[in-house]
Amino acid sequence: MTDVLGEAGDAGGRVLGIGxxxxxxxxxxxxxxxxxxxLRKRLFSEAELDRAAARRDPSRCLxxxxxxxxxxxxxxxxxxxxxxxxxxxxxVPGSGGKDGLAFGGEFSRQLHEKxxxxxxxxxxxxxxxxxxxxxxxx
Numbered sequence: 769m770t771d772v773l774g775e776a777g778d779a780g781g782r783v784l785g786i787g788x789x790x791x792x793x794x795x796x797x798x799x800x801x802x803x804x805x806x807l808r809k810r811l812f813s814e815a816e817l818d819r820a821a822a823r824r825d826p827s828r829c830l831x832x833x834x835x836x837x838x839x840x841x842x843x844x845x846x847x848x849x850x851x852x853x854x855x856x857x858x859x860v861p862g863s864g865g866k867d868g869l870a871f872g873g874e875f876s877r878q879l880h881e882k883x884x885x886x887x888x889x890x891x892x893x894x895x896x897x898x899x900x901x902x903x904x905x906x
Contacts, residue, residue, distance in 0.1 A: 784884055785904040787842030789835040793896055796834065797827035811837070811854045819861070828898065832891050833859050835900035839889075840869065843902040844878060852878070859889065867891060869902070882906065 800807065808817060812833060820829040840857045841847050856875035862868035869887045871879055883906040890901045 781885055781905040783903060784882060784906045785843035785845055785902075787839035787844070787902045789838035789842065789900050791831045791835045791838075791898045793828050793831045793893070793898055796831040796898075800827055800830065813855050813858050815860070816858060828893055828895070831898040832893050832900065835898045836869070836889055836891060836902065839900040839902040840871075840875070840887075843887075843904045844875065844882070844884075846878065850874065859891075879904070 808830070812820075812830060816830070816833050820826040820833070823829045836859045837854055837857045841852065846852060851874035853873055853875075856871060856873040858870045858872075860868045860870045867889055869889050871887075882904075884904045886905045888903045888905075892899045
């Protein structure tokens with residue numbers, strides 16, 4: 769990843785985009801089982817896959833990561849389209865247990881083009897659902 773943006777609150781700018789996504793965990797688990805390693809590699813970085821593998825329920829963790837990616841695409845206003853790749857958005861461990869976001873590729877280029885200087889993410893999961901909210905500021 770090329771960019772790890774500061775927290776949205778640290779950027780002191782105006783909100784440029786908000787994205788929210790909800791993933792059904794059991795459905796996502798079935799999708800991962802059916803499509804296997806090829807889909808995992810297309811959607812997630814090696815670091816994301818390693819972190820999920822260390823969890824008690826890797827599928828729930830990956831569902832949360834997927835919700836973050838979808839929410840980030842929505843916050844940018846593009847959806848998943850064009851040259852943007854799923855791995856352009858990565859959920860990374862932050863300081864104090866707070867998750868952060870790292871961006872690369874075309875997604876990063878478009879962030880800079882739109883003047884985004886900070887991003888925040890919030891995630892919540894249950895056994896059935898994974899929800900993510902991403903806020904971009906500039």
